[in-house]
Amino acid sequence: MISIKHIITSLALLFLFKGVEAQNKNETALKDKINGIIKKMTLEEKINMLHGNALFSSTGVQRLGIPELTCDDGPLGVREEIKRFDWASANWTTDSATFLPNGSAIAATWNPVMANKYGVVIGEEANARKKNIMLAPAFNICRMPLCGRTYEYYSEDPYLNGQLAIQSVKGIQSQHVAACIKHFAANNQELNRDSVNALVDERALREIYFPAFKAAVQQGNAYAVMSAYNKINGYWCSENDFLLNKVLKNEWGFKGVVMSDWAGTHHTVAAANNGLDIEMGSSGPYDQWYFANPLLEAVKAGQVSVKIIDDKVRRILWLMYHTSISTNHPKGSIATPAHTKAAYDIASESIVLLKNDEHLLPLNTRSIKSIAVIGDNATRTFALGGYGAGVKAKYEVTALEGIKSRFGKTAKISFARGYRANYLANNTDAQNSGYDQPDQKLISEAVALAKTTDVAVLCIGSNREYESEGHDRKSLTLPFGEQALVNAVSAANPNTVIVIMAGAPYDLNEIKKLNHTIVWSWFNGSEAGNALADVLKGAVNPSGRLPFTFPVSLNDSPAASLNTYPGKDLTADYKEGILVGYRWYDTRKIDPLYCFGYGLSYTKFEYSGLGTDKNSYQSGDKITIRVKVRNAGNVAGKEVVQLYVRKINSAVSRADKELKAFKKVMILPAKTSIVSMSIPVNDLAYFDTQLHKWIVEPGKYELLAASSSADIRQVTSINISK
Template structure:
């Protein structure tokens, strides 16, 4: 069986606006958090002698018109917001390959953008590896060859006719592309082969081992975010619960595959219903109601998908009857991998499939309704936040998703996840929409917000979000005190060392993600109200403290 030596991941474009169809796949709106995650992802992939392909370079922040839009981004925003994770993945992660984005950046296609590929990536950052195009993302022969593209991928028609096939040979013979340029590309491809297919001591592969299952479970359980728990409904008190209603199509849906791109052929995936049955089934009677039809396919047109947002009253009535006769209703809503997909953006922040009507109906008959949202991007939860006591954000959480969720609901796991991007209270609060820069005029999207992306915008403009970046509750409480730095003043390029004491002041063991932000009050240019510069997850037993 032939080996696959390049993994087309990680993708970590900045979450500039909440409707982007690939937010579920990306990491964060913050360049520092993005960088830290990118470095570790690249190192993990390449530890197996497989090349990571970091993508999509650069400023690919929307799916709508992605293969034709020209993004206009100033130098400072590129250097402070859109480049850091790529730079870190190259210089600290030693990424072997980079994929150019579909869009144009400041007037030039990313696959033939000399500033992007030759000056910044290969020049300033010293990237030694291969730049490949996205599939069918190459547009010209000479411009691509001279401006830094090394491999053309996925173009249409016979290979001989591709831009970097026979036309490139002709361009070399005509003197339009130098032999030195070709030598550089060949050297890069050989360097990539040397580190992958030609390398010795390949680690022995393994699929779906118990170790993998444990890793998937640990990651899922630590990533779940508790958004609201004002009546202390969670964790569920098993001794008092005899009947549980599990409601919603997402309770029985899997999320490894769907839509376009980023699918995983998982051997198994534990659904929410399966997890809840395995954790509560011995002590409670568990019943299921589908409650809505998730009738939406990424491959269909808007007309073909029709009125997918319409509530199904018959299904809602069944759910209400079940909720009425149960001690607790666990309502699994959100989106799915068809609704959030590569190649298209969402039209709005509203919950799909008539879910809001379902939530209202079920909550009205059972005050002990726990809302569980499975989604990879922000949604409008304003009404739910006002009217529901417990909200859990559970993501598309991998092959152990159901078990991790059930253990959080039960209290075996104390939730410690934090939001990696801001949930706006309204779409117009988001900078790209507030400044009317999405999807762009005449296929030109000017990033007028500059460096004020994500929480930098909300904090600086004093806009209160629905849920802020870095937010997430716990079943216990933490206090932070005695924050100090090692000196009272610093010279240029000196490192500031900060110390503090964190204490678990509650009655349960748990983890807190401590986040350190800085602000620059005296500066000749505009700076955000605050910027993330460090974070650390600290596990503490009840009553324990640590310096």
């Protein structure tokens, strides 16, 4: 007798087959249409499509109704409109957009749903501005904490990066706008970024630096990839056959377009033959760019085949049929209430509670009648600043404004600046001299105010000038003499909440030792101040978790410890291999200041009953894991359940443990949630550089359910058979 379950399963498989069949027919029809267009094009028309014709566009073919391809920055939101041929503002009045939390803030949510929300907002606002490609998301691995773009990237872990990148891409492309994932690959420092040669062994590339890109291509179906400025193993990324042809296009089956970073193309023939499709941002007359007249001459000379040119045009047209000339193309919208809500949701889930020893937080509005808000960052906005893409935000709620809106009816709110952030990214070191010195006059004013209030909220950290594309920080030290301010204000008022706004790790050793309440915020978008105030008030239970390790000392980090940063003779040897981030600290038994995945809550979570569906597995299987998580407090909260895997007695060198799954769950007070996660056995493989393939090593593995990389709550083990 046939069961109902069997019938339902059969129908589901039938519908799935029909769906795949229809999709294949559509792809075949599109391929035929594109090939038909290419046959009508002259060689000159094809080549004109392969390079920029303005700062943020490339040429179409008007004769055949092919529009130009437009793109725009960037990872923080759709940037303001600039002039067609220079970087000056176009002075539009309709290009104010939503400023979205920075990349490491999105990673700190540990929530792919938030990454998807981010992507949808980007896509809708890009459509409103008629942009076909958004140069986002950016998710290079945080190898070096000093990197100037750490704030823009996601995390130090390839799995976390991948899960967030997939959803960012899907969100953007749900609006028929191409996501351009960047920067492929190993763009891990800004110092000498356009000339450094990164020496990275293939195992490290495959296990650390490639996985998020692979996931974004194969699971997110990204339409565009941007090549990085640097070299990898001796070859520019924009003309790297291994990266662009062998791995990206052939192995991963990437169908879309590879575009250069701006002024990141170096040669004509090498770039054309080795996988670059569109050249952007080069200097000089457009018809003299590498992919303009020089490419035409190279084709005529037989150095580049017409077949290769046709493949590039085919990819561009494929992207267009999924974006600018797609059917049912959304109209888009910009800076809407829904976008505001998305920015708030992301920001409120990103804030990390680092310390709350005296349980000062959440602030009790019934007993607190006066609050001193101190620090330049309390009134600073972060949508613009430094080099690289910013957003002409329609509005941005500062910390002071947020605190006034949430506490102003019950408490007197006063402000003191406390320090002077006198640093500009485009200044020389000599011009910025003295930026790290405290301002005693401002400190005295802050102390005088703090003495008169019930609570002091001290807003310090960095800003978009100090953390910027184009340069790296020189140390982990807090800038602007902030430590002196912290010491003075904390001594004046023991009820001081330290709020740090930054996008990358800093030296918090003294603050951690002396202060009992520390909150980490970010460059957190248009709703930053409201989200922060709601966390301070307890309207939001903090659920952010650190996306990277904070070292006790810079010399504890792998690149610094091995003296491979910034490199010798423009060569950075990635000697640490696969031991990046927590993998390094855990394997080398180095205690960090704050570990990967760390973050506190206003409640407590208890773990129990970790188990798997079987005891033994083989390649191709899927491991199903369940663990019980109980909210043992009296406040509803979200817990990030992290699952790490450790190979016991491995025959090859491995990290102590690796993140292989995670899930963020909301649990009500005194309630228990059964959290289920799955891991494909093949995800436990290492890359064998001798055999050039992935190997699932048989034997015993430990599964570690954790609240952070250092806080292991439950352990179980499984066996993988040959």
